[in-house]
Amino acid sequence: MALLEVRNVSRFFGGLAAVNDVSFGVNKGEIVGLIGPNGAGKTTLFNVINGFYRPSRGKVLFKGEDISGMKPHKICKRGVARTFQVVKPLQRMSVLDNVIASAFLRSPGRKEAERVALEVLEFTGLIDDRDVISKGLPLGKRKKLEIARALATRPELLMLDESFAGLNPAELNESIEIIKQIKEKGITILIIEHHMKVIMSISDRIVVLNYGEKIAEGRPEDIASNPEVIEAYLGESGSA
Structure with a gap:
Protein backbone atom coordinates (compact mmCIF):
# COMPACT_ATOMS: atom_id res chain seq x y z
CA MET A 1 0.00 0.00 0.00
CA ALA A 2 1.31 3.45 -0.93
CA LEU A 3 1.91 5.93 1.89
CA LEU A 4 0.01 8.59 -0.10
CA GLU A 5 -2.61 7.86 -2.74
CA VAL A 6 -4.17 10.49 -4.98
CA ARG A 7 -7.19 8.88 -6.63
CA ASN A 8 -8.89 10.56 -9.59
CA VAL A 9 -8.63 13.97 -7.92
CA SER A 10 -10.20 16.99 -9.60
CA ARG A 11 -10.49 20.53 -8.30
CA PHE A 12 -12.69 23.06 -10.07
CA PHE A 13 -12.87 26.84 -9.68
CA GLY A 14 -15.96 28.32 -11.28
CA GLY A 15 -16.21 25.45 -13.74
CA LEU A 16 -12.51 25.58 -14.65
CA ALA A 17 -10.53 22.45 -13.80
CA ALA A 18 -7.28 23.47 -12.09
CA VAL A 19 -6.67 19.75 -11.46
CA ASN A 20 -8.46 17.15 -13.58
CA ASP A 21 -8.71 13.43 -12.74
CA VAL A 22 -5.15 13.06 -11.40
CA SER A 23 -4.03 9.77 -9.87
CA PHE A 24 -0.67 8.64 -8.49
CA TYR A 53 -8.91 22.75 -0.66
CA ARG A 54 -11.49 19.99 -0.69
CA PRO A 55 -11.34 17.92 -3.89
CA SER A 56 -14.28 18.51 -6.23
CA ARG A 57 -14.01 14.85 -7.20
CA GLY A 58 -11.84 11.94 -6.15
CA LYS A 59 -10.06 11.33 -2.87
CA VAL A 60 -6.72 11.53 -1.08
CA LEU A 61 -5.60 8.69 1.17
CA PHE A 62 -2.73 8.74 3.67
CA LYS A 63 -1.73 5.36 5.09
CA GLY A 64 -5.05 4.04 3.79
CA GLU A 65 -7.17 6.69 5.55
CA ASP A 66 -9.31 9.04 3.49
CA ILE A 67 -8.10 12.54 4.42
CA SER A 68 -9.99 14.35 1.64
CA VAL A 80 1.87 15.21 6.56
CA ALA A 81 3.83 18.49 6.53
CA ARG A 82 4.43 20.99 3.75
CA THR A 83 6.34 24.13 2.84
CA PHE A 84 5.10 27.02 0.71
CA GLN A 85 6.35 28.84 -2.38
CA VAL A 86 6.16 32.18 -0.58
CA VAL A 87 8.06 31.82 2.68
CA LYS A 88 6.17 33.47 5.55
CA PRO A 89 7.81 32.85 8.92
CA LEU A 90 6.45 34.47 12.08
CA GLN A 91 8.52 37.57 11.39
CA ARG A 92 8.65 39.09 14.87
CA MET A 93 9.69 35.83 16.49
CA SER A 94 13.13 34.28 16.69
CA VAL A 95 14.15 31.40 14.48
CA LEU A 96 13.94 29.07 17.49
CA ASP A 97 10.46 30.24 18.49
CA ASN A 98 9.26 29.81 14.90
CA VAL A 99 10.29 26.17 14.98
CA ILE A 100 8.97 25.62 18.50
CA ALA A 101 5.57 26.92 17.37
CA SER A 102 5.47 24.22 14.68
CA ALA A 103 6.78 21.53 17.03
CA PHE A 104 3.83 22.13 19.39
CA LEU A 105 1.52 20.49 16.83
CA ARG A 106 2.90 17.06 17.70
CA SER A 107 4.70 17.63 21.01
CA PRO A 108 3.11 17.23 24.47
CA GLY A 109 4.63 20.37 25.99
CA ARG A 110 7.07 23.27 25.76
CA LYS A 111 10.11 21.28 26.92
CA GLU A 112 9.63 18.58 24.29
CA ALA A 113 8.80 21.14 21.59
CA GLU A 114 12.02 23.03 22.34
CA ARG A 115 14.05 19.81 22.29
CA VAL A 116 12.63 18.91 18.87
CA ALA A 117 13.17 22.46 17.59
CA LEU A 118 16.84 22.54 18.62
CA GLU A 119 17.41 19.14 17.03
CA VAL A 120 15.85 20.33 13.76
CA LEU A 121 17.83 23.58 13.76
CA GLU A 122 21.04 21.60 14.19
CA PHE A 123 20.03 19.31 11.33
CA THR A 124 19.23 22.18 8.95
CA GLY A 125 22.30 24.24 9.84
CA LEU A 126 20.35 27.04 11.51
CA ILE A 127 21.41 26.43 15.11
CA ASP A 128 23.71 29.48 15.19
CA ASP A 129 20.78 31.65 14.04
CA ARG A 130 18.35 30.40 16.69
CA ASP A 131 18.08 33.79 18.44
CA VAL A 132 17.86 35.85 15.23
CA ILE A 133 14.50 37.50 14.52
CA SER A 134 13.25 35.69 11.42
CA LYS A 135 12.41 38.79 9.36
CA GLY A 136 16.14 39.60 9.27
CA LEU A 137 17.14 36.33 7.63
CA PRO A 138 18.33 36.27 4.00
CA LEU A 139 16.26 34.24 1.52
CA GLY A 140 18.43 31.12 1.69
CA LYS A 141 18.04 30.86 5.46
CA ARG A 142 14.33 31.68 5.30
CA LYS A 143 13.94 28.72 2.93
CA LYS A 144 15.82 26.52 5.41
CA LEU A 145 13.61 27.82 8.21
CA GLU A 146 10.53 26.84 6.22
CA ILE A 147 11.88 23.29 5.93
CA ALA A 148 12.82 23.29 9.62
CA ARG A 149 9.31 24.32 10.65
CA ALA A 150 7.86 21.48 8.60
CA LEU A 151 10.33 18.95 10.00
CA ALA A 152 9.50 20.05 13.56
CA THR A 153 6.06 18.47 13.16
CA ARG A 154 7.88 15.12 12.74
Whole structure:
Protein backbone atom coordinates (compact mmCIF):
# COMPACT_ATOMS: atom_id res chain seq x y z
CA MET A 1 0.00 0.00 0.00
CA ALA A 2 1.31 3.45 -0.93
CA LEU A 3 1.91 5.93 1.89
CA LEU A 4 0.01 8.59 -0.10
CA GLU A 5 -2.61 7.86 -2.74
CA VAL A 6 -4.17 10.49 -4.98
CA ARG A 7 -7.19 8.88 -6.63
CA ASN A 8 -8.89 10.56 -9.59
CA VAL A 9 -8.63 13.97 -7.92
CA SER A 10 -10.20 16.99 -9.60
CA ARG A 11 -10.49 20.53 -8.30
CA PHE A 12 -12.69 23.06 -10.07
CA PHE A 13 -12.87 26.84 -9.68
CA GLY A 14 -15.96 28.32 -11.28
CA GLY A 15 -16.21 25.45 -13.74
CA LEU A 16 -12.51 25.58 -14.65
CA ALA A 17 -10.53 22.45 -13.80
CA ALA A 18 -7.28 23.47 -12.09
CA VAL A 19 -6.67 19.75 -11.46
CA ASN A 20 -8.46 17.15 -13.58
CA ASP A 21 -8.71 13.43 -12.74
CA VAL A 22 -5.15 13.06 -11.40
CA SER A 23 -4.03 9.77 -9.87
CA PHE A 24 -0.67 8.64 -8.49
CA GLY A 25 0.88 7.14 -5.39
CA VAL A 26 3.91 7.88 -3.25
CA ASN A 27 5.57 4.91 -1.58
CA LYS A 28 7.27 5.07 1.81
CA GLY A 29 10.88 6.21 1.53
CA GLU A 30 10.58 7.67 -1.97
CA ILE A 31 11.32 11.11 -3.32
CA VAL A 32 8.66 11.84 -5.94
CA GLY A 33 8.99 14.96 -8.07
CA LEU A 34 5.92 16.85 -9.28
CA ILE A 35 6.71 19.00 -12.31
CA GLY A 36 4.93 20.94 -15.04
CA PRO A 37 4.66 24.42 -16.55
CA ASN A 38 3.43 27.37 -14.53
CA GLY A 39 -0.32 27.00 -14.07
CA ALA A 40 -0.23 23.22 -14.48
CA GLY A 41 -2.02 22.68 -11.16
CA LYS A 42 0.90 21.57 -9.00
CA THR A 43 0.33 23.86 -6.02
CA THR A 44 -3.44 23.43 -6.29
CA LEU A 45 -2.89 19.68 -5.99
CA PHE A 46 -0.67 20.25 -2.93
CA ASN A 47 -3.47 22.36 -1.43
CA VAL A 48 -5.92 19.51 -1.99
CA ILE A 49 -3.56 16.94 -0.45
CA ASN A 50 -2.91 18.91 2.72
CA GLY A 51 -6.48 20.11 3.23
CA PHE A 52 -6.50 23.74 2.12
CA TYR A 53 -8.91 22.75 -0.66
CA ARG A 54 -11.49 19.99 -0.69
CA PRO A 55 -11.34 17.92 -3.89
CA SER A 56 -14.28 18.51 -6.23
CA ARG A 57 -14.01 14.85 -7.20
CA GLY A 58 -11.84 11.94 -6.15
CA LYS A 59 -10.06 11.33 -2.87
CA VAL A 60 -6.72 11.53 -1.08
CA LEU A 61 -5.60 8.69 1.17
CA PHE A 62 -2.73 8.74 3.67
CA LYS A 63 -1.73 5.36 5.09
CA GLY A 64 -5.05 4.04 3.79
CA GLU A 65 -7.17 6.69 5.55
CA ASP A 66 -9.31 9.04 3.49
CA ILE A 67 -8.10 12.54 4.42
CA SER A 68 -9.99 14.35 1.64
CA GLY A 69 -11.19 17.73 2.90
CA MET A 70 -9.83 17.18 6.40
CA LYS A 71 -8.56 20.36 8.11
CA PRO A 72 -4.85 21.07 7.48
CA HIS A 73 -3.87 20.86 11.17
CA LYS A 74 -5.52 17.45 11.47
CA ILE A 75 -3.69 16.20 8.38
CA CYS A 76 -0.45 17.56 9.83
CA LYS A 77 -1.05 15.70 13.09
CA ARG A 78 -1.39 12.50 11.05
CA GLY A 79 2.11 13.01 9.68
CA VAL A 80 1.87 15.21 6.56
CA ALA A 81 3.83 18.49 6.53
CA ARG A 82 4.43 20.99 3.75
CA THR A 83 6.34 24.13 2.84
CA PHE A 84 5.10 27.02 0.71
CA GLN A 85 6.35 28.84 -2.38
CA VAL A 86 6.16 32.18 -0.58
CA VAL A 87 8.06 31.82 2.68
CA LYS A 88 6.17 33.47 5.55
CA PRO A 89 7.81 32.85 8.92
CA LEU A 90 6.45 34.47 12.08
CA GLN A 91 8.52 37.57 11.39
CA ARG A 92 8.65 39.09 14.87
CA MET A 93 9.69 35.83 16.49
CA SER A 94 13.13 34.28 16.69
CA VAL A 95 14.15 31.40 14.48
CA LEU A 96 13.94 29.07 17.49
CA ASP A 97 10.46 30.24 18.49
CA ASN A 98 9.26 29.81 14.90
CA VAL A 99 10.29 26.17 14.98
CA ILE A 100 8.97 25.62 18.50
CA ALA A 101 5.57 26.92 17.37
CA SER A 102 5.47 24.22 14.68
CA ALA A 103 6.78 21.53 17.03
CA PHE A 104 3.83 22.13 19.39
CA LEU A 105 1.52 20.49 16.83
CA ARG A 106 2.90 17.06 17.70
CA SER A 107 4.70 17.63 21.01
CA PRO A 108 3.11 17.23 24.47
CA GLY A 109 4.63 20.37 25.99
CA ARG A 110 7.07 23.27 25.76
CA LYS A 111 10.11 21.28 26.92
CA GLU A 112 9.63 18.58 24.29
CA ALA A 113 8.80 21.14 21.59
CA GLU A 114 12.02 23.03 22.34
CA ARG A 115 14.05 19.81 22.29
CA VAL A 116 12.63 18.91 18.87
CA ALA A 117 13.17 22.46 17.59
CA LEU A 118 16.84 22.54 18.62
CA GLU A 119 17.41 19.14 17.03
CA VAL A 120 15.85 20.33 13.76
CA LEU A 121 17.83 23.58 13.76
CA GLU A 122 21.04 21.60 14.19
CA PHE A 123 20.03 19.31 11.33
CA THR A 124 19.23 22.18 8.95
CA GLY A 125 22.30 24.24 9.84
CA LEU A 126 20.35 27.04 11.51
CA ILE A 127 21.41 26.43 15.11
CA ASP A 128 23.71 29.48 15.19
CA ASP A 129 20.78 31.65 14.04
CA ARG A 130 18.35 30.40 16.69
CA ASP A 131 18.08 33.79 18.44
CA VAL A 132 17.86 35.85 15.23
CA ILE A 133 14.50 37.50 14.52
CA SER A 134 13.25 35.69 11.42
CA LYS A 135 12.41 38.79 9.36
CA GLY A 136 16.14 39.60 9.27
CA LEU A 137 17.14 36.33 7.63
CA PRO A 138 18.33 36.27 4.00
CA LEU A 139 16.26 34.24 1.52
CA GLY A 140 18.43 31.12 1.69
CA LYS A 141 18.04 30.86 5.46
CA ARG A 142 14.33 31.68 5.30
CA LYS A 143 13.94 28.72 2.93
CA LYS A 144 15.82 26.52 5.41
CA LEU A 145 13.61 27.82 8.21
CA GLU A 146 10.53 26.84 6.22
CA ILE A 147 11.88 23.29 5.93
CA ALA A 148 12.82 23.29 9.62
CA ARG A 149 9.31 24.32 10.65
CA ALA A 150 7.86 21.48 8.60
CA LEU A 151 10.33 18.95 10.00
CA ALA A 152 9.50 20.05 13.56
CA THR A 153 6.06 18.47 13.16
CA ARG A 154 7.88 15.12 12.74
CA PRO A 155 6.24 14.18 9.45
CA GLU A 156 6.18 10.86 7.67
CA LEU A 157 5.49 12.72 4.41
CA LEU A 158 7.15 16.05 3.65
CA MET A 159 5.73 18.13 0.80
CA LEU A 160 8.13 20.74 -0.55
CA ASP A 161 6.80 23.52 -2.81
CA GLU A 162 9.69 25.13 -4.73
CA SER A 163 12.10 25.09 -1.79
CA PHE A 164 15.06 25.77 -4.12
CA ALA A 165 13.63 28.84 -5.91
CA GLY A 166 15.87 31.90 -5.73
CA LEU A 167 18.85 30.16 -4.12
CA ASN A 168 22.41 30.78 -5.22
CA PRO A 169 24.54 27.76 -6.24
CA ALA A 170 26.07 27.26 -2.78
CA GLU A 171 22.67 27.47 -1.06
CA LEU A 172 21.22 25.14 -3.68
CA ASN A 173 23.87 22.51 -3.00
CA GLU A 174 23.31 22.81 0.77
CA SER A 175 19.56 22.36 0.32
CA ILE A 176 20.03 19.32 -1.92
CA GLU A 177 22.16 17.70 0.78
CA ILE A 178 19.49 18.46 3.39
CA ILE A 179 16.84 16.79 1.19
CA LYS A 180 19.03 13.71 0.78
CA GLN A 181 19.59 13.55 4.54
CA ILE A 182 15.85 13.88 5.15
CA LYS A 183 15.32 10.84 2.94
CA GLU A 184 18.02 8.95 4.87
CA LYS A 185 15.98 9.60 8.02
CA GLY A 186 13.14 7.63 6.44
CA ILE A 187 10.93 10.61 5.63
CA THR A 188 9.06 10.36 2.34
CA ILE A 189 9.18 13.44 0.10
CA LEU A 190 6.84 14.87 -2.54
CA ILE A 191 8.49 17.87 -4.16
CA ILE A 192 7.47 20.58 -6.64
CA GLU A 193 10.52 22.06 -8.30
CA HIS A 194 11.48 23.96 -11.48
CA HIS A 195 15.21 23.25 -11.28
CA MET A 196 15.18 20.33 -13.70
CA LYS A 197 18.74 19.18 -13.06
CA VAL A 198 17.95 19.05 -9.35
CA ILE A 199 14.64 17.24 -9.66
CA MET A 200 16.10 14.71 -12.08
CA SER A 201 19.03 14.00 -9.77
CA ILE A 202 17.14 13.52 -6.48
CA SER A 203 13.82 11.96 -7.53
CA ASP A 204 13.04 8.25 -7.60
CA ARG A 205 9.99 8.94 -9.75
CA ILE A 206 8.47 12.00 -11.40
CA VAL A 207 4.84 12.92 -12.07
CA VAL A 208 4.22 15.50 -14.80
CA LEU A 209 1.16 17.77 -14.94
CA ASN A 210 0.02 19.98 -17.81
CA TYR A 211 -3.19 22.02 -17.83
CA GLY A 212 -4.26 20.21 -14.66
CA GLU A 213 -3.89 16.71 -16.08
CA LYS A 214 -1.24 14.06 -15.54
CA ILE A 215 0.58 13.52 -18.82
CA ALA A 216 3.41 11.28 -17.65
CA GLU A 217 4.81 9.36 -14.69
CA GLY A 218 8.02 7.38 -14.40
CA ARG A 219 11.72 7.30 -13.66
CA PRO A 220 13.68 10.52 -14.28
CA GLU A 221 15.45 9.09 -17.33
CA ASP A 222 12.12 8.08 -18.87
CA ILE A 223 10.57 11.49 -18.19
CA ALA A 224 13.58 13.29 -19.70
CA SER A 225 13.09 11.44 -22.99
CA ASN A 226 9.27 11.51 -23.09
CA PRO A 227 8.19 13.46 -26.24
CA GLU A 228 4.98 14.78 -24.67
CA VAL A 229 6.86 16.06 -21.63
CA ILE A 230 9.54 17.66 -23.78
CA GLU A 231 6.91 19.45 -25.84
CA ALA A 232 4.87 20.58 -22.84
CA TYR A 233 7.61 21.53 -20.43
CA LEU A 234 11.23 20.50 -20.79
CA GLY A 235 11.60 22.13 -24.20
CA GLU A 236 10.40 25.42 -22.74
CA SER A 237 12.43 25.34 -19.54
CA GLY A 238 15.59 23.85 -20.98
CA SER A 239 18.03 23.18 -18.18
CA ALA A 240 16.43 25.65 -15.78
